Amino acid sequence: MDVSTADLVSELKGLRKGRGLFAVQLEKNVGPALRAAFGISGESGAAELRRTLSERLLPLIDSLPGDLRISLLAAFGLTEQARHPFYIDRVKWAASTLKRDARTVRRRIDDGIARLAELAVDGTAPDRPASHPSPHWHTEVLRVALTLEQPVPEVFEFRRVVADADDLTELDLALTLTAAGAPGRPMPDSDLQVDVFYGGSLVSRQMQSSDRVGLSLRLPSPLRKGERHDIALRFRARFHHPHYVCVPRHPCDLFDLHVRFPQPPPAWVGRLERVFQDDVRDASARGTPIEADGVGEIHEQFRHLTPGFAYGVRWQESVADATDT
Template identity: 65%
Template sequence: MNVSATDLVGELKLLRKGRGISVVQLEQRVGPAMRAAFGIADADEVAEIRKKLTEALINLAASLPDDLRTAALAAFGLHEQARFPFYQDRVKWVAQAIQRDERTARRRIDEGIARIAELAVSVQAGESEPAYPSRSWHTEELRVALSLDQEVPEVFELRRVVADADDIDELDLALTLTNSRNRREKVGEDDLEVDVFYGGSLSRRMMESSERFGLMLRLPKPLRRKARHDIALRFRAKLSHPHYVCVPRHPVDLFDLHVKFPQSMSGGIVKLENLFQDDARDPSARGEALTPDASGEVHVQFRKLAPGFAYGVRWEPADVS
């Protein structure tokens, strides 16, 4: 059955009434959209229905912004501090928790439920399944903005990860720096600055090779299977980069890259896709030619990235003879 997000929203709004997930006659609240979206069979007993709904709603809500997650879980009676027998009391609790009035609290609840329905429909349709299997986690979206038009190149990285197992509490990330002018020059720890804007804290940092930095990001709390989590990082590197590529350790569904070049940029720019990492720095490696727009920017996208292969852009610095 193809599930409509609109139908699912309607059924979820019915579920939130009264005691919410704890209602005695729960099976009467579960319509065809919820059964299809959350894998509820006709033969399932009430306890099994409640278990499936609880796990699905908590996992889907995990990727929402804090206020929407709090509002949605409280509405269903799933927030441990808001298990009141009446929906109106849970609305009041949400208003206090997000420090807004009740009207705003109801709007946040509706927004949270709508977002949960959208996520459930995408999962049910198979849109969020990674192309390559993972036993730990994969990246659903990786959006990167690279600025080369300043003294120290700077990267902003927004990443949404999906847990493919329970109790994922750390993400193993890595960044490789290469020097286009002198490959023999050793890369040191001071050559890379890392800031975590949100989504976790840097728990470990080590040199994995002469050029590659290993980064361990500790999450605020362990992720359950299928839970989504957003992180934002900023990198500053002191070396000149002949290329910027993503070489995923874990599967990546979407890699969206914006690169802003300096006005002095005169060399060629090529798109690199599905290359061995060492080939990314090889000027003879072919790729689609790219032309910066009037702002000096190029924008490329890649989908279903294979772990271990490189995707991104390579350029020729203006001062290369």
């Protein structure tokens, strides 16, 4: 099927309605032009549609200027901070972020959609592997050791970053802890403690949502483009849900995860790979079954992580819990 730019623009504008890519009946908003341009089969369900569209749209969006990129991420609900149920609220978030009025942001969204359609139709979309450099930095190796044997679980994180621009002075990190109780309840500070072992100084910590904490780590000295730097952090965190995942904000080449469970280990453990973060909390997102070894440990590796997707493990404490999902 030959796809016209006008048809694709029309369908992309329809895709931003409601919850954007997180619409419950997403398939109703995906027409023939989108399916043809992005190679989507007619039998794809909502989850597969969401995954495919995200994989195809994100490289296109990342290739655009900053104001268009932020506007489009908000319009389609592709950034967690703007994952609001109504389009008008996502526009307001983008307007606040860009320090522009909503009318200007709507024009930016229309401009960005027109550019997306041109790129898709011309076949010039950048085919970005997960290790493609971000505008500022990316993770070469992330090694995590999580022990659940302590009264408060501890996470040791060893990360090697690579500067993708000159004069890199800070790393913008983030950690999400799904809070117990009512959705939207602010996470208490006591639920998360952060210690820097080496590689920088923690200069700010702020809530980006009810369960996502933004962390800024100042480096000992500015990095030049291509330079590598190692950091080590320890997190003490109260887990309210039985999963641990990495949802990278920047590309990550390798995520190496060790988890040590208390004895006896969980009845069931599953590997999660390229899962939407919101879906991780759903008990139906069980992943691929894996087994803990004789001392209650699992070791999993993930390569070429795509920003915005979740990678890690979830577990069920009892046989009854495991068979009910």
